[in-house]
Amino acid sequence: MKFTQSPAIELCVHDTRLSIQQDNGSMHVGTSVWPCSLVLVKFVERWHPLRCAAADNPYADLLNFTNKRGVELGAGCGVASMGLYLLGLHDVVVTDIAPVMPALKHNLKRNKPALKKSLKTAQLYWGNEEQTNSLKPPFDFVIAADVVYLEETVAPLIRAMERLVADDGVVLLGYQLRSPEAHELFWAMCGDVFEVEKIPHEHLHPEYAYEEADVYIFRKKRKEAIS
Numbered sequence: 538m539k540f541t542q543s544p545a546i547e548l549c550v551h552d553t554r555l556s557i558q559q560d561n562g563s564m565h566v567g568t569s570v571w572p573c574s575l576v577l578v579k580f581v582e583r584w585h586p587l588r589c590a591a592a593d594n595p596y597a598d599l600l601n602f603t604n605k606r607g608v609e610l611g612a613g614c615g616v617a618s619m620g621l622y623l624l625g626l627h628d629v630v631v632t633d634i635a636p637v638m639p640a641l642k643h644n645l646k647r648n649k650p651a652l653k654k655s656l657k658t659a660q661l662y663w664g665n666e667e668q669t670n671s672l673k674p675p676f677d678f679v680i681a682a683d684v685v686y687l688e689e690t691v692a693p694l695i696r697a698m699e700r701l702v703a704d705d706g707v708v709l710l711g712y713q714l715r716s717p718e719a720h721e722l723f724w725a726m727c728g729d730v731f732e733v734e735k736i737p738h739e740h741l742h743p744e745y746a747y748e749e750a751d752v753y754i755f756r757k758k759r760k761e762a763i764s
């Protein structure tokens with residue numbers, strides 16, 4: 538699977554085809570679809586509890602979305618949220634910064650016939666406490682794909698993840714190294730707040746896996762474990 542410059546990206550989730558229009562010429566990175574988001578969705582699809590029986594499925598509990606709430610950070614065109622919605626995460630808020638909202642809303646509307654619902658959107662700049670509070674945390678799932686690329690946004694991003702995820706919730710992260718400085722800082726800071734589990738590459742979807750892309754699960758460290 539390769540990153541594609543084509544104006545529309547198609548992603549099949551079970552039997553439903555999503556079609557996401559991207560604008561690679563825009564100055565905002567969120568108007569393109571980044572492949573980690575596809576890797577994340579297809580990982581979840583592969584181990585979806587309704588498709589893969591619990592006895593053979595190490596992720597059956599993790600990926601049980603029944604009655605769970607989710608929020609996506611830096612959603613861009615919204616493909617991760619749309620995919621997870623189709624996989625049962627029906628209460629999901631899709632967030633990004635104001636300049637990306639038109640592309641996000643356009644793509645949610647474009648896929649409304651497939652989704653049969655308008656997904657909720659909200660502006661969220663990481664570090665903006667008022668916007669964070671207005672989302673009414675905690676969430677069972679915080680979703681993020683390809684959001685670690687600027688050193689100065691690492692601390693607010695981790696703070697947003699920590700503020701939004703429930704004590705017993707998880708962060709589902711699609712990750713690719715984009716900047717060595719941001720990478721180093723991100724993993725150093727994450728270790729203070731979260732227990733980090735890396736999904737083995739062989740557990741990713743075979744057609745949606747490439748060497749540089751990873752999926753991680755974060756769980757909040759228990760308070761006594763931090764001090």
Ligand SMILES: C[S@@+](CC[C@H](N)C(=O)[O-])C[C@H]1O[C@@H](n2cnc3c(N)ncnc32)[C@H](O)[C@@H]1O
Nearest residue numbers: 566567570571574611612613661662663682683
């Ligand atoms: C590389 S794009 C990934 C987009 C999408 N998750 C995907 O995988 O296709 C990074 C996203 O993070 C968002 N972002 C960057 N800095 C942010 C900030 N400080 N607060 C909120 N979102 C931010 C960008 O607007 C963009 O949509």
